[in-house]
Amino acid sequence: MLVDGQPYRTIxxxxxxxxIIDQRHLPFRFVIAELxxxxxxxxxxxxxxxxxxxxxxxxxxxxxxxxxxxxxxxESSLRRLAETLFxxxxxxxxxxxAIDRQLAAIQSAADPVEAAHASAxxxxxxxxxxxxQIGEHGLPLIRAIAETKHDGKPVQILTxxxxxxxxxxxxxxxxxxxxxxxxxxxxxxxxxxxxxxxxQGARLTAWELSRHGVPHTVIPDNAGGHLxxxxxxxxxxxxxDRTTRTGDVANKIGTYLKALAAKDNHVPFYVALPxxxxxxxxxxxxxxxxxxxxxxxxxxxxxxxxxxxxxxxIRLFEEHSPAVNYAFDVTPNRLVTGLITERGQCxxxxxxxxxxxxxxxxxxxxxxx
Amino acid sequence: MLVDGQPYRTIxxxxxxxxIIDQRHLPFRFVIAELxxxxxxxxxxxxxxxxxxxxxxxxxxxxxxxxxxxxxxxESSLRRLAETLFxxxxxxxxxxxAIDRQLAAIQSAADPVEAAHASAxxxxxxxxxxxxQIGEHGLPLIRAIAETKHDGKPVQILTxxxxxxxxxxxxxxxxxxxxxxxxxxxxxxxxxxxxxxxxQGARLTAWELSRHGVPHTVIPDNAGGHLxxxxxxxxxxxxxDRTTRTGDVANKIGTYLKALAAKDNHVPFYVALPxxxxxxxxxxxxxxxxxxxxxxxxxxxxxxxxxxxxxxxIRLFEEHSPAVNYAFDVTPNRLVTGLITERGQCxxxxxxxxxxxxxxxxxxxxxxx
Numbered sequence: 001m002l003v004d005g006q007p008y009r010t011i012x013x014x015x016x017x018x019x020i021i022d023q024r025h026l027p028f029r030f031v032i033a034e035l036x037x038x039x040x041x042x043x044x045x046x047x048x049x050x051x052x053x054x055x056x057x058x059x060x061x062x063x064x065x066x067x068x069x070x071x072x073x074x075e076s077s078l079r080r081l082a083e084t085l086f087x088x089x090x091x092x093x094x095x096x097x098a099i100d101r102q103l104a105a106i107q108s109a110a111d112p113v114e115a116a117h118a119s120a121x122x123x124x125x126x127x128x129x130x131x132x133q134i135g136e137h138g139l140p141l142i143r144a145i146a147e148t149k150h151d152g153k154p155v156q157i158l159t160x161x162x163x164x165x166x167x168x169x170x171x172x173x174x175x176x177x178x179x180x181x182x183x184x185x186x187x188x189x190x191x192x193x194x195x196x197x198x199x200q201g202a203r204l205t206a207w208e209l210s211r212h213g214v215p216h217t218v219i220p221d222n223a224g225g226h227l228x229x230x231x232x233x234x235x236x237x238x239x240x241d242r243t244t245r246t247g248d249v250a251n252k253i254g255t256y257l258k259a260l261a262a263k264d265n266h267v268p269f270y271v272a273l274p275x276x277x278x279x280x281x282x283x284x285x286x287x288x289x290x291x292x293x294x295x296x297x298x299x300x301x302x303x304x305x306x307x308x309x310x311x312x313x314i315r316l317f318e319e320h321s322p323a324v325n326y327a328f329d330v331t332p333n334r335l336v337t338g339l340i341t342e343r344g345q346c347x348x349x350x351x352x353x354x355x356x357x358x359x360x361x362x363x364x365x366x367x368x369x
Numbered sequence: 370m371l372v373d374g375q376p377y378r379t380i381x382x383x384x385x386x387x388x389i390i391d392q393r394h395l396p397f398r399f400v401i402a403e404l405x406x407x408x409x410x411x412x413x414x415x416x417x418x419x420x421x422x423x424x425x426x427x428x429x430x431x432x433x434x435x436x437x438x439x440x441x442x443x444e445s446s447l448r449r450l451a452e453t454l455f456x457x458x459x460x461x462x463x464x465x466x467a468i469d470r471q472l473a474a475i476q477s478a479a480d481p482v483e484a485a486h487a488s489a490x491x492x493x494x495x496x497x498x499x500x501x502q503i504g505e506h507g508l509p510l511i512r513a514i515a516e517t518k519h520d521g522k523p524v525q526i527l528t529x530x531x532x533x534x535x536x537x538x539x540x541x542x543x544x545x546x547x548x549x550x551x552x553x554x555x556x557x558x559x560x561x562x563x564x565x566x567x568x569q570g571a572r573l574t575a576w577e578l579s580r581h582g583v584p585h586t587v588i589p590d591n592a593g594g595h596l597x598x599x600x601x602x603x604x605x606x607x608x609x610d611r612t613t614r615t616g617d618v619a620n621k622i623g624t625y626l627k628a629l630a631a632k633d634n635h636v637p638f639y640v641a642l643p644x645x646x647x648x649x650x651x652x653x654x655x656x657x658x659x660x661x662x663x664x665x666x667x668x669x670x671x672x673x674x675x676x677x678x679x680x681x682x683i684r685l686f687e688e689h690s691p692a693v694n695y696a697f698d699v700t701p702n703r704l705v706t707g708l709i710t711e712r713g714q715c716x717x718x719x720x721x722x723x724x725x726x727x728x729x730x731x732x733x734x735x736x737x738x
Contacts, residue, residue, distance in 0.1 A: 027687045192690070196565060209690075223693070229655055253592055257627075316671070328595075329595035
């Protein structure tokens with residue numbers, strides 16, 4: 001997507017290294033960082049220089065290119081490096097998916113390093129194309145709501161966290177239908193949950209939308225229920241970090257609360273995801289999906305720009321008070337109106353999902369699209 | 370309650386003026402401020418030097434003492450000053466209640482200033498006593514849960530915002546049963562919602578609980594649903610800024626989302642309030658209770674302590690992105706397990722409430738307790 005008129009993706013190869021937008025500095029600074037090793041890549045994922053379902057997968061794919069180089073053809077060393085990458089973010093299923101796909105590509109290749117490079121390129125490109133297709137498949141939803149409005153008022157869409165192009169290689173998942181609608185002239189307005197504790201909504205989604213010219217308003221995470229009670233939300237679209245084959249959705253902590261409010265107020269609640277985000281082995285999201293617990297210091301400390309434009313971290317409450325920080329929660333499929341994937345929309349049920357992905361009926365296999 | 374071993378209330382007369390704990394500086398600084406006029410009092414309420422249902426009422430009562438002095442017996446001037454106070458926080462029903470009670474006291478008195486002083490003293494004292502009684506009536510709830518735990522584990526209570534002693538004259542509403550349980554040796558642990566955008570949970574409730582030695586953990590507002598899904602919350606208790614005669618509860622924005630999660634996970638959801646918080650004229654909370662909209666800058670900017678211990682305000686997102694800031698939402702009575710008042714517990718229904726407050730069956734009259 002465009003940043004100040006320049007087209008960017010979130011990650012791209014550059015000679016012997018890989019470049020990323022270092023998202024920790026957004027929206028205040030636009031910083032490009034360079035990754036040169038598995039260790040750099042693991043740090044970038046763990047410290048959230050890169051984050052978001054698709055981008056974590058793409059970063060891990062490029063990390064496996066470094067792993068192929070660093071292991072020098074030694075199988076056990078390759079597996080150790082893969083484990084280093086896998087340990088960074090336990091909830092993100094795209095991480096495992098990308099690493100497994102790279103392991104298979106590397107192990108069957110005459111030139112493992114070249115194979116890993118080609119496969120990373122393919123994973124990144126497929127991610128971008130899947131998001132573009134999610135946009136196409138979600139657009140009719142927004143258009144249908146727009147057609148019920150006879151006063152030219154915008155379609156009001158609420159989103160949580162950042163499932164925008166910054167969370168993928170390009171386009172985004174939850175934002176793809178929004179960008180598609182905006183670009184085709186449908187008036188939209190986005191309620192952007194700030195998404196504590198790391199504020200990816202206020203920092204990343206708002207930045208993306210403003211750079212693309214999409215009308216939006218930042219709200220505290222507490223506000224969505226009130227807006228829905230008063231008819232100010234037509235549609236909720238979020239992303240997902242892992243979705244079971246039965247349609248239970250792990251996503252940023254707080255998503256479940258918005259899904260409950262949507263249900264209580266008859267607001268459609270959609271989840272947009274590329275098929276790489278499905279965990280075909282899991283049936284019960286609440287009991288089977290591991291939820292990453294991050295440091296409570298991410299709740300206690302927050303950074304932003306002071307009145308002089310300097311980036312400062314402040315402590316929000318005292319050291320006497322402990323804090324906990326669960327990164328994700330699970331929204332049961334009964335609260336999800338539908339899923340939007342690169343193959344089309346489907347109900348959040350095992351049968352609905354398998355009709356779109358019949359090759360996954362048997363169980364463990366990943367769709368590979 | 371105690372602050373570093375000293376007993377304090379949140380507001381008290383001091384010669385010709387009134388002293389308050391200036392809550393904007395907590396938890397980092399303990400600052401006592403002095404109010405000398407209606408204008409000082411209105412500013413203190415509007416700028417949230419004092420906040421919370423009961424304390425707003427007590428502050429308005431003391432403000433009316435200033436109004437009696439400043440109006441010099443002129444009726445229309447008195448009413449204008451009362452309006453100045455009333456305009457500060459439109460959702461808080463205790464504000465109107467305290468002002469109306471003071472107007473009646475002043476108008477029927479031989480010495481209006483002395484009458485206003487005596488009535489303000491009474492309002493503050495009644496507020497403290499009502500909260501103490503809420504503690505007594507809520508304690509059996511917590512004790513009953515403790516008795517179901519055979520492993521000595523604490524009763525896990527989630528609360529939103531600050532309905533602690535800082536929100537009243539003393540004891541608090543939601544916290545009163547918690548303090549009563551803790552003081553009688555029942556192990557409790559409190560999940561403290563940080564409560565964006567003004568973080569009254571992280572700043573005030575956590576400070577109160579830590580000063581009193583009650584175990585607690587600060588969580589982002591997004592986390593409560595996840596905790597309830599995993600059996601980590603036994604009970605939710607919140608306060609209220611206005612409750613209809615039918616039991617719809619206006620409280621800090623985000624309360625409704627926690628009530629939905631409590632319902633979805635079979636967790637009891639109680640609201641603790643003194644009867645001065647009932648709006649006996651309102652039947653439908655969602656359509657009849659005005660919801661205060663505050664500046665979006667309260668969402669964009671946040672202050673805290675930097676690494677050097679200086680209080681610094683930081684901007685969380687760009688000026689390109691607008692923000693809105695609804696201060697309260699309404700939890701429909703169907704989501705409320707029960708109310709805890711100074712007269713006892715009751716169901717959140719008109720009949721349940723009127724059985725405790727039979728003198729309010731007729732309609733408009735306030736219970737005056």
